[in-house]
Amino acid sequence: MRASAARPRFRRMPHDHDHYHDNELDPMAARAKALETILTQKGLIDPAAIDAIVETYETKIGPRNGAKVVAKAWSDPAYAERLKKDATAAIASLGFTGRQGEHMQAVFNIADTHNLLVCTLCSCYPWSVLGLPPVWYKSPPYRSKAVIDPRGVLAEFGVSLPAETKIRVWDSTAELRYLVVPMRPNGTEGWSEERLAELVTRDSMIGTGLALEPQAA
Amino acid sequence: MNGPHDLGGQMGFGPVAPEKDEPYFHAEWEKRALGVTLTSGAMGHWTIDESRHARECLHPADYYSSSYYEIWIKALETLLKRHGFVMDEEVAAGKALGSGTTPKRVLKAENVAAVLAKGGPCDRPVEAPARFEAGDRVRTKNFHPTGHTRLPRYARGKLGVVEAVHDGFVFPDSNAHGGGENPQRVYTVVFSAAEIWGEGADPTLTVSIDAWESYLEPA
Numbered sequence: 530m531r532a533s534a535a536r537p538r539f540r541r542m543p544h545d546h547d548h549y550h551d552n553e554l555d556p557m558a559a560r561a562k563a564l565e566t567i568l569t570q571k572g573l574i575d576p577a578a579i580d581a582i583v584e585t586y587e588t589k590i591g592p593r594n595g596a597k598v599v600a601k602a603w604s605d606p607a608y609a610e611r612l613k614k615d616a617t618a619a620i621a622s623l624g625f626t627g628r629q630g631e632h633m634q635a636v637f638n639i640a641d642t643h644n645l646l647v648c649t650l651c652s653c654y655p656w657s658v659l660g661l662p663p664v665w666y667k668s669p670p671y672r673s674k675a676v677i678d679p680r681g682v683l684a685e686f687g688v689s690l691p692a693e694t695k696i697r698v699w700d701s702t703a704e705l706r707y708l709v710v711p712m713r714p715n716g717t718e719g720w721s722e723e724r725l726a727e728l729v730t731r732d733s734m735i736g737t738g739l740a741l742e743p744q745a746a
Numbered sequence: 747m748n749g750p751h752d753l754g755g756q757m758g759f760g761p762v763a764p765e766k767d768e769p770y771f772h773a774e775w776e777k778r779a780l781g782v783t784l785t786s787g788a789m790g791h792w793t794i795d796e797s798r799h800a801r802e803c804l805h806p807a808d809y810y811s812s813s814y815y816e817i818w819i820k821a822l823e824t825l826l827k828r829h830g831f832v833m834d835e836e837v838a839a840g841k842a843l844g845s846g847t848t849p850k851r852v853l854k855a856e857n858v859a860a861v862l863a864k865g866g867p868c869d870r871p872v873e874a875p876a877r878f879e880a881g882d883r884v885r886t887k888n889f890h891p892t893g894h895t896r897l898p899r900y901a902r903g904k905l906g907v908v909e910a911v912h913d914g915f916v917f918p919d920s921n922a923h924g925g926g927e928n929p930q931r932v933y934t935v936v937f938s939a940a941e942i943w944g945e946g947a948d949p950t951l952t953v954s955i956d957a958w959e960s961y962l963e964p965a
Contacts, residue, residue, distance in 0.1 A: 555775065
């Protein structure tokens with residue numbers, strides 16, 4: 530895998546590949562490794578804890594968590610109501626809690642209003658339901674443009690909303706973390722929560738996408 | 747501070763360029779960067795506010811030419827040096843050369859699941875009654891502090907409406923600098939795009955921020 534596609538386009542790379550091996554470290558890889566080595570030698574960190582953290586975010590905490598929340602909200606009006614009133618508790622009731630999800634709020638897309646999440650100041654993101662943020666979410670192009678030209682941003686994601694649709698951008702400047710509940714697609718009446726969850730993409734819960742149409746799932 | 751991190755409304759960065767089927771990490775070292783940042787933070791010697799401020803204090807040229815994990819590692823070096831865990835000579839040598847600050851705690855692998863599941867709630871009780879209620883018109887302060895703040899430049903001195911009143915939260919502007927938690931209530935404040943961006947603003951757009959009480963004045 531080449532790194533160039535993932536790097537912000539404005540960035541000049543000192544090195545155009547991202548693999549590393551012990552005797553030829555990328556400068557940043559070397560810097561990260563130096564810190565880990567020093568801290569480990571001093572007994573300040575446990576390298577196995579790093580492995581456990583990485584494993585958690587690679588295999589346990591990701592956007593499938595959020596998709597379950599959304600699918601349940603689509604299927605169960607009482608749950609949707611709880612999610613609206615106290616998202617932290619409603620999400621915790623499905624087992625999703627913790628780091629960067631301590632104070633949750635769910636925002637619901639409706640026919641005339643589309644919600645979009647951003648953190649213009651850093652990279653605040655609802656980890657407990659969406660996992661680690663994608664590179665673009667943390668990078669200057671998105672963070673700069675989402676608050677001033679959200680339709681332009683949406684167009685880059687292939688999303689075109691009717692001209693009269695209201696757009697609400699939520700800049701996560703404090704410790705509240707947001708989850709967009711996209712609109713339930715037509716033609717999904719009677720679907721199980723498991724089947725509905727398949728329609729809920731990560732981007733649809735950030736607001737840079739819509740839920741998939743049934744035929745696309 | 748009016749740092750490189752405060753990006754809302756800036757221009758010229760090019761397309762967002764979402765990556766299809768993006769992997770969680772783009773290189774092995776990014777995994778270690780995530781883990782070393784979280785395990786170092788778990789020692790308990792600095793707050794999330796101090797770590798955010800360390801990142802936004804990177805020189806703008808450095809900030810804009812760094813990926814986010816690079817920003818994390820560069821800021822982490824600052825924090826570890828500032829708090830006496832690591833010396834410059836050690837970073838240069840890539841190995842420990844002496845002792846340093848004794849950590850309050852060390853995160854062991856067997857405790858990772860519990861620590862991540864618990865998180866770090868930042869809400870705190872506030873005795874004083876809320877100064878504003880939903881529906882109130884407010885104006886954000888126009889200030890340019892040299893320290894940490896979470897009021898973005900694009901939303902300073904702007905007229906908005908309180909949409910929601912939240913609990914008290916740790917005040918980052920003081921907490922980032924060791925000045926204490928000083929919790930204040932937080933409000934979701936909504937602005938029209940015309941108020942923020944003026945001429946040519948998208949008439950269908952509103953933008954909200956979450957603002958600590960001292961960022962706001964009645965309007």
